[in-house]
Amino acid sequence: MREPSQTSLIFAVIPANHSILFMSAYLEYKERMQQVADFRYSAAVLQWDQETYMPVKGEDARARQLATLSQTAHERFTDPALGQLIRDLTDHPGLGPTEAKNVIRSLEDYEKEKRLSPAFVRRLSETVSKSFQAWMAARAANDFSIFAPVLDQLVVLKREEADRKGYIDHPYDALLHDYEKGSTVRWLDDLFSKLVPSLQKILDKVREAPQVDNSFLHGYFPAQQQWAFGLAVLRKMGLDFDAARQDKSEHPFTTNFSSKDVRVTTRINEADFTSMTWSCIHEGGHALYEQGLPETQYGLPLGEACSLSIHESQSRLWENNLGRSLVFWESLWPVLLEHFPAHFKEVTPQQFYKGINRVEPSLIRTESDELTYHFHIVVRYELEKRLMDKSLSTKDIPAFWNEHYKKYLGLDVPDDRRGCLQDVHWSHGSFGYFPTYTLGSLYAAQFSQSSKAAIPDLEAQIKAGNYQSLLGWLRAHIHQYGRFYDSEDLCRKVTGESLNPDVFLDYARGKFGGIYTLSPDF
């Protein structure tokens, strides 16, 4: 699946009279790109440490260290000499397909990144560090007003970033594009306008039906047992722990410093079995993608994930399509009982399956069910859109948030911690990230469908505890390509069609129709 000596193989077919020059130009491009990656991955190590282990007083020095690394990565990448090298290599007939694609992607990135200045990159990085610390403090105090001033500085910078990067219709488009190439407010408005009413219809149906029991998911689940269980699940999923590790953080995330050093984090709520479990599986899905990227392409576009929505398709496929399926839990049942013998001894896998899929509007996105999840995303999408076009100010975020949670989910938000302070994303400057969760779920439904078509006995294999065919299929059809294809090209190549929300909606109708025994008229 990996391509160990691809580069040299492809160079071997370059016509002899060109070979020396191109080898040297491509190798110089590669070395420069890998050094840029060294700075970026080093920054990722410092960020990982900041979110897992760093003592609080380390924050000022860390902020400037991260700023220097970000600025240097930016300066090295936007060095005109590298830009010239990329342009010289673009479309050159002497390059093999892998090399040519790397160069094309680098040119896209270069054109985008050179619109930012080193000073802007430094300022943004410093503000993100301050912002993360403020978010941590605000969460601890359960008070948005602690976060608001620095968040406002960040929003101003993100608007500036949008202006620098450029857009046609809406400033938010420039940021959306960073996470999902080509995605725009117009496209997402259209997508959500189809998705939301259909989800609402399913949700209404479900709410008319008798509620399923999930009381066994609440109680006292000791942290140590949860931790051990989470690791056991990740191992069963196929995560290579010689090339990964798990730690704890305020908000779960996955990062990596190469495809051989992937870090996942989780958090534990001892009163709730679900909080850690599905966050582990979700981050595990991300981590398996990173471990499946070609090691030989370190620092080059083809060594990176296709896009954030495809990344989310992997995490959400493992978390939901697999991780909330009956066969998966049938296969894991002995592992579950081994770690929690008392908790689940009276529960059957069938009851468990229903319980973990209980549909119920709730306050926390990461712990919500597969249906109401997307309402959480819509709230964030609508909010970010307005922040970016200035029709909403930072200080009004809690009011907007609470109003829209009432509108979409019918809930009163009791405090900021369970409201607009719940996600780490804004403190990272990640505006435009949230919609990729919904896109990821839609792609995941399509990929899941295709994997079942490709592997006829897949369900039986999973029930038997063998997830390796599925992982192998994901590696062969998605992971190994890195950024070779765009999301939509990849989706078409793998599934035969573009993004199609109906696949997800059909999956949801089938799944929740079964769990809630609904009549098939919706």
Next chain:
Amino acid sequence: MREPSQTSLIFAVIPANHSILFMSAYLEYKERMQQVADFRYSAAVLQWDQETYMPVKGEDARARQLATLSQTAHERFTDPALGQLIRDLTDHPGLGPTEAKNVIRSLEDYEKEKRLSPAFVRRLSETVSKSFQAWMAARAANDFSIFAPVLDQLVVLKREEADRKGYIDHPYDALLHDYEKGSTVRWLDDLFSKLVPSLQKILDKVREAPQVDNSFLHGYFPAQQQWAFGLAVLRKMGLDFDAARQDKSEHPFTTNFSSKDVRVTTRINEADFTSMTWSCIHEGGHALYEQGLPETQYGLPLGEACSLSIHESQSRLWENNLGRSLVFWESLWPVLLEHFPAHFKEVTPQQFYKGINRVEPSLIRTESDELTYHFHIVVRYELEKRLMDKSLSTKDIPAFWNEHYKKYLGLDVPDDRRGCLQDVHWSHGSFGYFPTYTLGSLYAAQFSQSSKAAIPDLEAQIKAGNYQSLLGWLRAHIHQYGRFYDSEDLCRKVTGESLNPDVFLDYARGKFGGIYTLSPDF
């Protein structure tokens, strides 16, 4: 103790007609230096992670990331523009004493560092990373031959470094100078020729006396209890855990990413109470020094420790002069019994004090007593000296090691793990480091004596569990100065005399004479 706005205060006295130019030149110098520090501290984060948490397969990418950071720090520091700035600022009457000293120290560093090329720095960094991994593997397999090939590459590079840096008498001098400015083979040969026979004499006396009992230090000391105890001791010592943390590693070390983010590590042997305990106190002494450096001088010489021997004086003062004293353990007795109620209930502080000071030749340097410790150093010193002048080859290290352990300590070394693989230093490329442990012990004895003279009731305070006067004295007389003074200048300023091994020897005679009830004729 800290000097919060020292820089601006000193600028205020610069004559008005010079002030703008000098302020801007000094501020540019400072910003450039701080960016160099950002790269170095970032590399330190990556190294800390490498030794504490990094999964094994992360090593290749980590090696190149560290190499890129080291090379960049070197390139930025040896940038001729920075060199010119430093030269322009040197000896300028407009600078205050702090600024002037920073500039002088930077010039010394600049002249030394520009003798290395960026390519050499990169190669050295890559070899160190490989070497650390090989050392880990060799330790796990208890087989020096796994470490030997890459260690040999490193020795060749260190000889090249010595040649590039230059020396008068002996290549080892160039490396010794890095850890302790001005120290040479000639000086150390002379020092050890005085120290070793005197120590030998004390040791011979001790070995004629009846041995003290330390059986209560061996048994089963559960890792979790040791860990909690170690943290409790570090807290009592005054380590600020909002600006520090402790983790585990193969070999204990202290590193820092600013004076507000200090990391100590330890290792636990469940069969032995001493291994972790005094390593914690030792690293805690280093960490207190780092926390006491002036925060405003981040990235500048005065924000760094005076020298490695002064650093070791701090760790060894806490570990030995305080940490193996009777009053210290009288004060810690309730904490000890709280963590190990069963282990020490039959032991008195007096017996404990004797037991922890039992003199006995042993194989592991970090676990040896205060007397035989220096024989461990002499073996390493003699060995490194010969490695550097090529009279010893890397492959012959185990034979040399074992022969000299027999000669100095009368011991047969059973295997490499308890022999020449026990220390991490060589795998870090740290040749010339070991002698600073002995220098540190000698300085520690002098500092300890001076602190007692300065604080007449110090012993009573410590017995009462109050170590803050001692810490305050160290902060005021040593820590706050950073690299303002050289080791010897600092020693004279604090104690009224230069390095004087007799102070340590008198301390040792007094202490072990008491413990072993020796007649006062040695």
